Structures are given as C-alpha cells and as structure tokens.
Amino acid sequence: ASAEWLLAHALGGTDRGVAARAVAAREPLSEAQRSTFDAHIERRRNREPVQYIVGAWGFHDVEVLVEAPLLVPRPETEELVDLVAAWWGSDGPARFADAGCGTGCLGLALLNALPAGSSCVAVDVSPKAVAVSTANAARLGLDGAYAVSETPAAALEGAFDFIVSNPPYIPSADLVDLDAEVGEWEDPGALDGGPDGLAVARDVLDRASAVLVGSRRSVWLELDPTGPGLLRAEGFSCRSFDDAAGRVRFARVDL
Amino acid sequence: ATDSASNCLVEVRAAAGGDEASVFAGDLVGMYEKFARARGWRWTLHDRSATDCGGVSTAFAEVEGPGSYAALRFESGVHRVQRVPKNDVRIHTSTASVVVLPGADETDEALDEGDIRVDTFRASGAGGQHVNTTNSAVRVTHLPTGTVVSIQDERSQHRNKAKALELLRQRVLGAKAAAAAAARSEIRGKLAGSGERAERIRTYNAPHDRVTDHRCSLTAPGVPRVLSGEGLEDIVAALARMEADERLR
Numbered sequence: 001a002s003a004e005w006l007l008a009h010a011l012g013g014t015d016r017g018v019a020a021r022a023v024a025a026r027e028p029l030s031e032a033q034r035s036t037f038d039a040h041i042e043r044r045r046n047r048e049p050v051q052y053i054v055g056a057w058g059f060h061d062v063e064v065l066v067e068a069p070l071l072v073p074r075p076e077t078e079e080l081v082d083l084v085a086a087w088w089g090s091d092g093p094a095r096f097a098d099a100g101c102g103t104g105c106l107g108l109a110l111l112n113a114l115p116a117g118s119s120c121v122a123v124d125v126s127p128k129a130v131a132v133s134t135a136n137a138a139r140l141g142l143d144g145a146y147a148v149s150e151t152p153a154a155a156l157e158g159a160f161d162f163i164v165s166n167p168p169y170i171p172s173a174d175l176v177d178l179d180a181e182v183g184e185w186e187d188p189g190a191l192d193g194g195p196d197g198l199a200v201a202r203d204v205l206d207r208a209s210a211v212l213v214g215s216r217r218s219v220w221l222e223l224d225p226t227g228p229g230l231l232r233a234e235g236f237s238c239r240s241f242d243d244a245a246g247r248v249r250f251a252r253v254d255l
Numbered sequence: 256a257t258d259s260a261s262n263c264l265v266e267v268r269a270a271a272g273g274d275e276a277s278v279f280a281g282d283l284v285g286m287y288e289k290f291a292r293a294r295g296w297r298w299t300l301h302d303r304s305a306t307d308c309g310g311v312s313t314a315f316a317e318v319e320g321p322g323s324y325a326a327l328r329f330e331s332g333v334h335r336v337q338r339v340p341k342n343d344v345r346i347h348t349s350t351a352s353v354v355v356l357p358g359a360d361e362t363d364e365a366l367d368e369g370d371i372r373v374d375t376f377r378a379s380g381a382g383g384q385h386v387n388t389t390n391s392a393v394r395v396t397h398l399p400t401g402t403v404v405s406i407q408d409e410r411s412q413h414r415n416k417a418k419a420l421e422l423l424r425q426r427v428l429g430a431k432a433a434a435a436a437a438a439r440s441e442i443r444g445k446l447a448g449s450g451e452r453a454e455r456i457r458t459y460n461a462p463h464d465r466v467t468d469h470r471c472s473l474t475a476p477g478v479p480r481v482l483s484g485e486g487l488e489d490i491v492a493a494l495a496r497m498e499a500d501e502r503l504r
Contacts (some may be wrong), residue, residue, distance in 0.1 A: 001390060002389060002390060005389050010407075014410065015409055015410070016406045016407065016408040016409075016410075017300070017408040020303065020408075021300070024303070024305060026307075049387045049388070050389045057410050057411075058409060058411035058414060059410075059411055059413075060411055060413040061411070061413055061414070066361030069273060071384070072387055074382075074383055074384065074388070075375070075388065075391040075411070075412035076383045078391075078411060078412050078413045079412075081413075082413070127498075136475070147412060166384075168384070169383060169384060170384055174381075174385070179386065179387065181387035182384075182385065182386065182387050185321075186387075190384075191384055197301075216425060222383065224381065224383070224384075225381065235492070243382065243383070244373060244374070244375040244393075244412075245375055245377035245382055247381070247382055247383075249382075
C-alpha cells in the first residue's frame with residue numbers, strides 16, 4: 001500500500017488510483033519518474049512515514065504540508081473536525097483556539113468547515129510547528145483568519161468560544177511499543193502525554209476558564225481511550241464520543 | 256425520464272471461467288471505456304479489483320454524458336466469450352456479468368442517514384496517535400437494500416467517505432429507478448433491463464471472429480472491433496432500433 005502512494009506521487013498524482021491504473025496499463029516509467037520512485041522506496045525502507053516522503057497529505061477537506069518531526073495527521077482527527085463543526089452549527093462565525101497545532105491541520109480544516117468569518121488562534125511549543133502551520137494557512141488562503149505563535153498551552157491568551165486540541169496523549173510507558181514510523185520519526189513532544197496521557201490535556205483544561213467566553217464555552221479534545229473516564233473521575237463535566245473504529249476517542253468538556 | 260439520464264453506473268463482474276473470465280471482464284471494461292471516450296463522455300473508474308493474471312474480478316465505473324444511459328443500458332446481462340486461451344488449444348467458454356444503472360442527479364433525493372452504516376478499515380490496537388496509517392478507506396452500506404460501496408483512493412478519510420456516500424446514493428437510487436422503469440414496462444420484451452441479471456445477452460466468439468447479440472440477433476464481425484468500442488456502436492444502434500420498433504407495436 002505504501003508503494004502505491006509513493007508511485008502515485010512519483011507519477012505526479014495525489015490519489016492512489018493513479019498508481020493502480022498505471023500498473024494495470026503497464027505503462028513504463030520515465031527515467032525521472034523511476035529515479036524519484038526509487039528514492040522514495042529507499043526512504044520507506046528506513047521506516048520513514050509515507051507522508052514525510054510525499055511532503056504533504058490530505059486531511060479532511062484540505063491539503064497540508066507535512067514535515068518531520070511534526071505529527072502526521074491521523075484520520076481520527078478528521079472526525080473531530082466533523083464533530084466540532086456539527087456541534088457549532090451554522091448560526092454564526094466561531095472564534096476558537098487550537099492548542100498544540102503541529103502542522104495546523106486541525107485548526108485549518110476546522111476553519112474551512114465552520115461558517116465564514118470564523119477565526120483561529122493556534123499555539124505550539126515547537127518553532128517548526130509555527131513555521132509549517134503558518135505556511136499551511138497561507139497555502140490554503142486562510143492566513144487572514146489564522147494566527148499562530150510559539151506558546152505553551154498554559155500561556156494561551158485571547159477570548160474564544162471554544163478550544164480544540166489534539167494534545168500528546170500517549171501514556172509515557174506506552175511509547176516504547178510504538179511502530180518505528182511513529183517512535184523513530186515523529187516528535188516525542190507531540191506524543192508523550194505523561195504518566196496517564198493527560199498531562200498536556202490538563203494544561204489546556206486549566207487554562208480554559210481564563211480564555212473561554214460566550215455561551216458555548218467548551219474544550220474539545222482528542223484523547224486515548226482511557227482519557228474521558230479519567231477526566232470524569234477528576235470532576236470534569238465530560239461527554240465522550242467514539243471514533244469510526246468504535247474506540248472512545250474524543251471528549252467535550254463543558255465549563 | 257430515466258432513459259434520458261445523463262450519467263450511468265457500469266458494473267462488470269467476472270462470472271464463470273476463472274482466470275479467463277477475469278481477462279474477459281477486463282476486456283469489457285476496456286470496451287466500455289473506449290466506447291464512452293469516443294462518444295465524448297467522461298469515464299471514471301472507481302473501484303477495480305484486479306486478479307493476478309492481469310484480469311479484473313469486479314470493476315465499477317461512472318460514465319457521464321448525455322445519452323450515456325440510453326446507449327449503455329442494453330449492456331445489462333451476461334456476456335459470454337468463446338476463445339482459446341494463451342497456453343491451451345481447446346476453446347474455453349467463460350462469462351462476465353454487466354449491470355448498468357441510471358445515475359442520479361445531484362438534485363435528486365438524498366438517502367436517509369439512519370439507513371447508512373459507515374465502516375473504516377482500522378487495524379487492532381489503540382489507533383490515533385499510536386499509529387501511522389495511509390489507509391483511510393471507507394466502506395458504506397445502505398442497510399435496507401444491502402448496497403455496499405467502498406472507496407480507498409483518497410488520502411483523507413473525509414474525502415473517501417464523501418465519495419463513497421455519493422456513489423452509494425447513485426447506486427441505490429439508480430437501482431430503484433431501473434426497477435421502476437422495468438415495472439412500468441418502458442423497456443419491454445427481450446430488452447428487460449437490469450432485472451434480468453442472469454440473462455445471457457451476447458456471445459463473443461473468437462474462433463469465428465464475430466459477436467452475436469441474442470436479443471436483436473445481430474452478428475457483428477470482428478471481436479477486436481467490438482472490444483475496441485467501434486463494433487459496439489453497431490450493436491447499440493441495432494438494439495435501439497429494435498426497442499423503438501417494439502414500442503410502436
């Protein structure tokens with residue numbers, strides 16, 4: 001499957017069908033295509049994620065540049081975009097924050113899905129995240145509605161209807177079990193959620209009351225399946241949602 | 256009317272005959288693609304499962320263009336080929352089945368969300384941040400009719416899902432429209448549309464190099480000429496004339 005994506009990219013396409021059709025038609029590759037494809041395969045042999053090799057990936061309804069070691073967008077997070085957009089509805093523009101934005105995929109896809117006039121303030125502690133998400137916003141024509149800065153979640157400033165976040169949520173002890181694609185290539189800072197996986201989520205939740213305004217004041221989180229239960233036990237008013245694979249994946253904490 | 260639908264869905268499936276059937280199914284897909292392109296219609300292959308020998312076990316394409324359904328609807332049924340395969344001397348007979356459904360316009364009704372089940376193909380384990388995946392394939396099932404569409408070619412799950420849902424809507428509404436049209440006897444007599452899935456409608460005979468359509472009894476010379484789409488034009492024209500004659504009776 002990786003090979004199909006890499007071949008499609010070498011052929012200049014963004015969907016997997018490009019490769020399948022070329023193989024079916026038995027078209028020979030040009031020299032340039034061949035050498036690009038071979039280089040891609042070499043990198044893949046090193047367990048480098050396909051998305052880093054291709055340099056960009058589709059996320060929800062947008063395309064984002066992806067660069068190591070920023071977290072590669074996951075399909076689950078696309079479902080968070082739909083949940084939040086459906087919950088917000090179409091009544092008016094939203095002002096929201098994206099805490100731990102990485103490539104910017106979550107905030108930008110959400111801006112694309114929310115009513116016109118919505119705006120996003122994004123923060124991340126990684127300077128590379130700031131650079132890449134800035135580039136992505138410009139590339140999508142959303143830079144007028146998107147502002148990102150190198151700031152920890154605990155220092156988030158502004159006035160927002162809601163916060164959305166895909167914070168690192170893997171319990172530290174589980175980091176050793178990860179596939180090489182994740183463990184050897186992606187930023188541990190984007191994965192390590194501390195002993196129970198909730199360290200950064202708690203920072204976001206603690207900061208929420210200082211920055212949330214209006215009638216909807218909620219924090220939407222993507223989490224490990226154990227997360228929502230733990231938050232409820234700590235007294236948070238938390239509604240959880242499953243992902244498409246049936247795992248508990250998202251929580252909405254209402255203030 | 257359904258007959259004037261400006262897009263249609265073409266599904267080809269290898270039936271009896273193992274590898275040979277799958278090669279034949281691939282030939283039919285190629286024939287429809289060439290036929291469509293020569294007519295200036297848009298051809299989009301959505302779902303193609305190939306076999307090891309280079310054939311096709313199932314393929315599903317969308318054809319867009321005025322008159323596309325009117326011309327291709329006669330293809331529904333079982334197609335039979337008789338030929339000597341590469342590494343043999345005996346004549347093999349194999350079959351492929353074709354179903355052509357009228358497409359649904361965007362202005363047509365939507366399906367009930369509650370009737371649709373969405374599945375994603377996800378490995379076991381915690382998922383999410385734990386895993387890097389490039390597989391965001393989505394399979395959607397229309398529960399009342401059992402219609403299934405799975406799409407895997409887009410990078411984003413959102414787009415795979417959107418495509419799958421739209422194609423599901425087209426297939427479900429298309430089947431509904433075709434059944435209604437058949438019930439209204441718009442397509443009469445020997446040309447009974449996609450309701451007659453088991454009906455053998457055409458034989459492609461390689462040793463005699465001719466294709467015979469059993470409904471209008473037309474024999475078109477040259478199997479390659481038919482499979483290139485050119486000979487298919489003659490067959491479609493004959494079938495359309497026959498149907499027009501039957502309507503007048």
